[in-house]
Structures are given as structure tokens and as C-alpha cells.
Amino acid sequence: MIDGVALVLMPLVPGVWGVGMASLFYGVAQGLNQPALQTRLTELSSEASRGVILSLNGTILRLGQAGGPLLMGLALALGGIEAVFYAAGGVAFLVGLAALWLLSAE
Numbered sequence: 001m002i003d004g005v006a007l008v009l010m011p012l013v014p015g016v017w018g019v020g021m022a023s024l025f026y027g028v029a030q031g032l033n034q035p036a037l038q039t040r041l042t043e044l045s046s047e048a049s050r051g052v053i054l055s056l057n058g059t060i061l062r063l064g065q066a067g068g069p070l071l072m073g074l075a076l077a078l079g080g081i082e083a084v085f086y087a088a089g090g091v092a093f094l095v096g097l098a099a100l101w102l103l104s105a106e
Contacts, residue, residue, distance in 0.1 A: 002029035004092030011082040040103075
């Protein structure tokens, strides 16, 4: 969810230094999220299914990398560059909420 906040801040901050700080904020969030996600997936999966689970995670990541530019291109066409950051921030926030909900359900 921190990365979502950073994405929403991008079009709001003044000047290149503000964008640089928001980018740094986003990078820190990514650096914290990715290892934690990989560790959690490894912990939750059984030894027999661990390869399948991690492979599915990689597949979902690649689908996001393929589909993300298409969706954000649509946001750009409909609302301009600010809409891209707001849409990406909204998606990140929703995914963060879904992750919190799923993790609290165990």
C-alpha cells in the first residue's frame, strides 16, 4: 500500500526533486514487499507444492507486466498522465487491501 501512496504522490509533488523523493519512496516499498512476499509464499506452501506456487506467482507477475501497459495506456488515453499514476496507485491500494484481508483470514 506504500507503493500506492507513492504512485498517487507522483503527479502531485512539485518539481523533479519531489518526483525523485516519491520514486525513492516507491523503490523502498518495492524492496520491502518483494522479499516479504516470496518468503510468505514459501512459508505457506507445502514442500510438495512449493515449486508450483512460486511458478504461479511468476506467471501472475508476468501477466501483470504484459497487461499493465495496456491498462495504463487506456488510462493515459482517457485521462492524461495524471490518470496513469492515480489508476496505478488505486490498483496498488486495492491489491494491498486484498493481501491484508487474505493474510488475516488464516
